[in-house]
Amino acid sequence: MKETENLERFIDAVQYVGRMLKRNVRDQASPQGITKTQWFILRHLWKKPCTIGELAGKLEVRSSSMSQMIDRMELAGLVQRTTDPQDGRTKIVMLNDAGKNHLEMITNAGVELLFDPFSKFSKEEQQLVVELLERFKVNLSATFEDKK
Structure with missing residues (x-):
């Protein structure tokens, strides 16, 4: 097995899921x-209201x-x-009720899509998958921060 085979398999799997x-x-x-x-904007605002500048930074746009x-x-x-x-x-952008409702409908559909495949893992495997992906996310984020 070549050195990068697992990484290539990982990339294929992540791209497919994405x-x-x-x-x-x-x-x-x-x-x-x-x-x-x-x-994406609605989802970010669900976590917390923020300024136009903060949103622009998240999407990497002006x-x-x-x-x-x-x-x-x-x-x-x-939004409002x-x-x-x-x-x-400064103006703060936040979700209003209609934005929350739209986001909930879309998010629920995503949960429905993933529920069955995710439930095929044991509870321990589910926990492990989540923990490993969260760690990978942190590691990848740190790699991008190091390049700045």
């Missing part, structure tokens, strides 16, 4: 009139581009902007 998850998001979000990028995306999402009734209590010049 494609299936993206397809599921697209299939669920599209009928709701939500793009994949908007879904703040002006993110501002336009938020304008469209605000017009669609998915409020003034930052600590800095009156």
